[in-house]
Amino acid sequence: MQTVLLTGFEPFxxxxxxxxxxxxxQLEGVPLGEGARIVARCLPCAFATAGEHLTRLISELTPAMVIATGLAPGRSEVSIERVAININDARIPDNLGQQPIDTPVAVDGPAAYFSTLPIKAMVKALRDAGVAAAVSQTAGTFVCNQVFYLLQHRLAGSEVRSGFIHVPSSPPADQPSLVEALRLAVFTAWLTQADVVETGGQVS
Structure with missing residues (x-):
């Protein structure tokens, strides 16, 4: 049974x-076709421990795909992130009271990593299902971006595809639930090998 690791964050x-x-x-154990299932785990919202926790999960579960998710207050769309940057610049303290400003995520790491998920196919599937979704060009500079960067850094050069999704606080009442939106995004990522060539939306 192959595993798709899906993470969310604790409150902050x-x-x-x-x-x-x-x-x-709510997607723990959900099948993704024959021979694969979602394993859901929660990450701490803390610069000092989130990456370490994620690395341990990857080592323990040896997932075939990893998708991390986080909250983007103020956004109204499900944001499929394209790029993680090598910078921590916290607007507020994390859950351990740390607030790094202009520090690298990885001292010897590259400036950025791209998602290895089929991001535009995911957006298209969500939009076709009535979910407001867009490709996002920035995952911010808080713990979400740090986890995204460390995830891509950890899996660079491997065959394990990975990326990050930001979710809004709550979808409009006339849209599918966040649970359904996330399930569809993960399902599309798992089944799609080559991304579609389409114009992509952008959020700031």
């Missing part, structure tokens, strides 16, 4: 819940 900034984990945890 005094929130009671984090929609990324609330959606991801």
């Amino acid at each position: 900034d005094n929130a009671l819940i984090n929609p990324s984990w609330e959606a991801a945890r």
Whole structure:
């Protein structure tokens, strides 16, 4: 049985819940066709421990694909991230009270990594299902971006595809739930080997 590791984050900034984990945890054990299933895990929202936790999960689970998710307050779309950058620049303290400013994620790492997921195919599938979605050119500079960068750094050169999805606080009432949107995004990523060539949306 192959595993697709799907992660969300614990609540941060005094929130009671984090929609990324609330959606991801409901997909635990969901099959992705014959011979594959989702394994959902929660990451700490802390610069000092999130990457270490993710690395341990990858070592323990040896997933065939990894998709990390996080909350993007203020965004109204599901954002399929294209690029992770090698910078930490926190607007607020993390859950351990740390607030790094202009520090590298990895001292000897490249400036950026691209997602290895079929990001435009994922956006197209979501839009076709009535979900507001777009390709995003920035994952920010908080713990989400750090996890995205470390994920790509850890799996660089391997055959394990990986990437990051930002979710909004809540979708409009006339759209599918975040759980369904996330399930469709993961399902599309798993089944799609070559990305589609289409114009992509962008969020700032």
